[in-house]
Amino acid sequence: MEWFKPYEHDLSEVFAICTAKIAEFPPPLNEIGRRYMQKFDVFQEGSAKNYICYLLPFWMKDMTQLSPDIYRTLSTANIFGMLYFFIQDDIMDTHPSDYTAGMWKHQLALANLLHTEFIHTYLNLFPADSPFWNYFKDYIEEWSEGVIHESLDDYFRDNPLLIAKKAAPVKLGSTAALLLGNRPDLIPAASDLMNNVLLTLQMMDDWADYEQDLTDGSYNCLLSLIKSENNLPRTHLLTTEEAHSAIFLHEILHHYANIASATHQRLLDSCLNTPHVISFHKTLVDELISEASNIKNGRKMLEHGGLQYYLSILSKL
CATH class of the missing domain: 1.20.1440 (de novo design (two linked rop proteins))
Incomplete structure (x- = not known):
């Protein structure tokens, strides 16, 4: 790494x-x-x-x-x-x-x-009159909006980049460095870059947590995508069976990983010199792609009579 x-x-x-x-x-x-x-x-x-x-x-x-x-x-x-x-x-x-x-x-x-x-x-x-504190206020407001409106507005279905609002305070790390480095002109581009990274990071977390979020009723990007792909209303409460069917039988994770890949392309098009940010994001995307490939390969095993995979699928449905 x-x-x-x-x-x-x-x-x-x-x-x-x-x-x-x-x-x-x-x-x-x-x-x-x-x-x-x-x-x-x-x-x-x-x-x-x-x-x-x-x-x-x-x-x-x-x-x-x-x-x-x-x-x-x-x-x-x-x-x-x-x-x-x-x-x-x-x-x-x-x-x-x-x-x-x-x-x-x-x-x-x-x-x-x-x-x-x-x-x-x-x-x-940063003294009290520094522009840093205006950014601080903006990011806290973004966090507040994300916490309240994420599920009500279904951010992932309508505008996925808004998912980053819930992690907006993380951007203080880049904004503060750019202000101290006398590069305030780069802050808007850096904020956009970070919104894309934070989106993929939340997608990763939601893949890991989707079963718990199903139980809790918490908002989850992957579950939002499953409902969207199946033309289900936002208010529909997915069952465990519906989620597992989409993931293990209909390979929804492949579509999910493609969204992350498209996000990575946006990062590559950025004018900013942030090789470690790009490398970190690629690690996230590669992991999602690998997870989707594992499920797809497991499907092929099932089609060819893979007993162990068949039994593992049955345990999830």
Whole structure:
């Protein structure tokens, strides 16, 4: 992973900085915060590796040429922001039947401490009158709109790039680097580039999570595509059988991967010099294509009497 290896040492320092700052939180939030961060620490086995949040500032090096400390500081800010927004997502996604009295007390308290670090880190780089804070406001508004309207408006069916709204704060990593590198002229193009990457990243997440989202009733790009391809209304609640039939028998994932491939072509047409962003996106697209190919090859095995694949399909239908 050439988009990761060159920055491995930098990231080690970034996570050490974050760990040290969280250790200063009042107990028990320092320990709760440490455990929570470990769930996303790229160096922890089994963690959720949200590479783009950690690495986006470093990927701007080819266009900005800032000091190494600046990229590490921006990465630190992004990690605190990531943790803050993930807690918001956890709370919003909690089903009422799973709620118990007081369960959000520690989460909300921790979230506010993380948000303070998030803001404070950026304030050390950008004074209150900096245009950075206008972008900050815009991205938070995009996130809010995405959270509220994603499923109501069915973004993936009508305008897939709007899917990126829910991850808009990630763009602070590129916008901040471009402002510090005196390249504000590149921010609109970088924002468009990132919207395309964030779309594919959400598509990947939704492929991985579609069964859970079926159960929870959460919005999901793949499930939206299945309904669209079958001329089903947006309000239709897909059954597990309908989803599995589309995926394993009718190869909907092939169409899904083609959408990601088309997105990659848009990135290749970009005027920006962002080789690591392009490489990262290609990794995502290749993985989706591989998943679609595995299903297609499995179908061929079924057609030729592949017993094990036949049994695995039956277990899903």
